[in-house]
């Protein structure tokens with residue numbers, strides 16, 4: 001990447017730049033990357049909000065494209081200094097087929113890598129996931145683990161399988177010669193459960209609570225901790241890695257980093273109530289209201305209903321066998337590898353992250369507040 005003497009000379013590409021995380025990465029880059037000359041935003045679905053970004057000093061180029069189409073990816077990558085690859089199908093609710101998940105998350109990532117090699121882009125940051133590690137199919141807890149904690153990362157669900165394979169492709173590509181003969185430098189970031197403004201699953205929980213008269217019913221023991229991280233801090237980690245990857249290629253190239261901040265360790269449902277409670281919802285029960293075997297039965301019933309209704313409509317409730325198993329298995333991280341390797345410190349405190357998320361929920365259409 002260019003040195004500081006060549007300010008505003010860099011071209012970045014963000015795939016999935018109109019998604020929940022992608023939008024925060026785009027906005028963070030425009031605010032925090034002084035060397036940015038052009039920001040390319042590549043997405044299957046471009047958002048109308050992109051227009052407001054085109055009035056600033058940085059050239060914002062919106063590209064409607066599909067990562068499964070190699071030629072579209074190559075055209076978008078050509079000439080970029082850095083690619084931040086966040087595009088993906090985040091589906092654990094049975095909305096899309098396993099084949100489609102693989103095509104987007106794995107083949108799409110392969111297309112991004114090959115585009116970097118063929119066009120000479122040297123720096124690739126990949127948004128991986130905690131799910132690459134776990135929770136695994138055995139339901140083994142991962143309690144405040146780090147990037148080196150031994151853990152049997154075995155998966156069966158299409159989503160974690162696709163993320164694990166894509167991450168492996170990215171890390172293995174580190175050091176490949178790109179057009180021009182210099183090495184490709186890659187890095188993978190593993191967010192835990194991201195929350196914040198624009199989080200669709202939080203929106204779904206909120207709307208479910210409104211439909212149930214302002215109540216949500218506890219399904220998971222409060223003792224089961226689930227790692228969460230604020231979207232603004234995840235976005236900042238992407239920006240920082242993209243900036244530091246050239247200068248610290250020997251240290252960071254081919255590495256994985258968990259995304260973390262100071263968000264508290266809580267169960268998934270209790271953590272959500274940090275935002276939904278101040279917005280008028282109540283979590284009923286200090287312990288799960290239903291026995292686990294009944295939850296398992298209801299989750300399986302949801303799968304059957306999804307299959308029966310598919311010819312008529314997409315039925316994709318929050319409760320299914322995979323989401324129940326995930327929620328019911330402790331998975332938290334405690335690490336400082338990102339700080340040690342590239343000086344990451346979360347810019348948003350827990351209090352700020354919580355306040356921003358609450359304000360977003362309150363501003364949601366149909367809000368009870």
Ligand SMILES: NC(=O)C1=CN([C@@H]2O[C@H](COP(=O)(O)OP(=O)(O)OC[C@H]3O[C@@H](n4cnc5c(N)ncnc54)[C@H](O)[C@@H]3O)[C@@H](O)[C@H]2O)C=CC1
Pocket residue numbers: 015016017018019020021022042043044045065066067068085086087088089090104108127128129130163190191192193194195
């Ligand atoms: N939401 C979460 O809690 C976590 C998400 N991640 C990862 O972060 C990344 C972003 O996730 P989110 O922002 O939550 O999802 P999202 O669904 O909000 O954003 C994904 C974006 O990728 C785009 N996209 C999907 N298929 C595409 C294709 N074929 N071609 C081009 N663009 C395509 C979508 O249009 C969307 O704008 C994903 O790679 C996901 O695996 C990782 C850990 C946690």
Ligand SMILES: CC(C)[C@@H](O)CC[C@@H](C)[C@H]1CC[C@H]2[C@@H]3[C@H](O)CC4=CC(=O)CC[C@]4(C)[C@H]3CC[C@]12C
Pocket residue numbers: 090092128129130131192193194201219220226268269318319320322323324326327
């Ligand atoms: C219905 C209840 C059992 C309820 O508690 C279910 C919660 C469930 C929808 C979530 C519990 C854990 C979440 C996942 C976790 O944060 C890890 C993830 C990483 C990603 O890369 C994408 C999202 C997700 C799979 C996330 C999805 C929602 C949960 C399964």
